[in-house]
Amino acid sequence: MSTIATHPYRVLLYYCYTPIEDPQVFRDQHHLLCLELNLLGRIIISEEGLNGTISGLAADCEAYMAAVKADPRFASIDFKVETHAQHAFQKLHVRYKPEIVHSGLTHLNPNERTGKHLSPAEFKKLKDDPDVVLVDMRSNYEHSVGKFKNAITFDIEHFRDMPQKAPEVLAPYKDKKIITYCTGGIKCEKASAFLLEQGFEEVYQLHGGIIKYAIEEGGEDFEGKCYVFDNRVAVEVNRVNPTIRSKCHVCGTATERMVNCANPHCNLHTTICETCGEALDGACSEPCRDHPDKRPYDGTGYYAKHLNGYDPKSGFYQNSLEMARRLGQTPTLSE
Structure with a gap:
């Protein structure tokens, strides 16, 4: 876990189970706020609450946390804050879904009964x-x-x-x-x-x-x-008695290096050491290495997901942002 104060970026992890009466409208307002603050990441909004992991410059993240907590519905939200040298995401996604984490247990309300x-x-x-x-x-x-x-x-x-x-x-x-x-x-x-x-x-x-x-x-x-569900993939946790738990999917040596197979039809998400990653050109096996659709390997084993037409700065979102700027306004959660 990085604690270097000079790192300019912050990564926020948070959630809040709270009723949101019109999550689609709130989604649009929240998206606009994130655009204004230059935040990237993944946020899920539903009738049952808010769930997100985002990254941004320290001041932008502070402004975001203040805006969220100013809404009485989220006053008790607990932000987990980590430092990072750069954005931990490549894109911004703010989406409506039926649950803020998919469990199928829609009849359970943690605000009524939980551990x-x-x-x-x-x-x-x-x-x-x-x-x-x-x-x-x-x-x-x-x-x-x-x-x-x-x-x-x-x-x-x-x-x-x-x-x-x-x-x-x-x-x-x-x-x-x-x-x-x-x-x-x-x-x-x-x-x-x-x-x-x-x-x-x-x-x-x-x-x-x-x-x-x-x-x-x-x-x-x-x-x-x-x-973790961002570009860091896996982060250090134990500063007291650390160990390595995982092994390379190919050769079995100890490694914590998580990658996706370079063959998009496989896309296996697993641990592969650097040596095997280089030998198989980012693939998890020889057949995947030789597949005609194999993606170019840049040494990271990370491949950006396709947006499937989702553009956070198009249509309503970009027009609203430009209008707010022309009027000299800063979007808030309550607009």
Whole structure:
């Protein structure tokens, strides 16, 4: 986790479960605010709340956080703030979706019932209790590169698969204290609510997730790196007793280097060391290396996604931004 004060950019990770009566209108207003502040990233808005990861210059991020918190609906939002040398994203996406994180558990409202929130300090004290079971609520590609020591993981490709896996995997631990965790805390809101619904009695969640624990408590006992949904791909978490958890998909040597296969028809997201990356020209196998549609490899293993016609600066958004500038106004959340 970078703490270098001279880094000019900030990366914000946040969410808030709160009712939004007209999310489509709010989406347009929020998009306009992000454009004005030169922010990049991914934001999801729905009737149930707000979920985002964005990057920008420090002053722009401060202005964004102040604008969001000024709205009474988001007054309690918890921003996880990291420093970075540059933008962590290439584009801006502000989109409406039915859920702010896809779980399929639309009947659960974390504001009504969810697991007890543990601060990073409380989590640190409780995680090694013999009566405690740590449960990782993330997908395979996330926990493969890093997870807490002794934590239980699910064999799932997407969070929406969790409700089918969790009851069976956790059945032997129903009399234990369950502590759920994820990257920033959002998945645990509904995951812990789901476990309570399934009859688990003592359910807790790491408030702010792995990222907040790293910032406030040094990430002790987190093995490997934390997968993140931006250009950084995976970040350092543990400053106390770090280890490498993952292995190269090709040769099996220890590596934390996450890439996508250069063959777009494969696009496997996995760990591949630099040596194998060079030998296979960014592919995960010889057949993928020899595929006629293989993308050019620049050494990073990162390939920008196609926008499928989505342009954040076209139509309504650009016209509204230009109009606001002509009038000498700064867009806000309440306009």
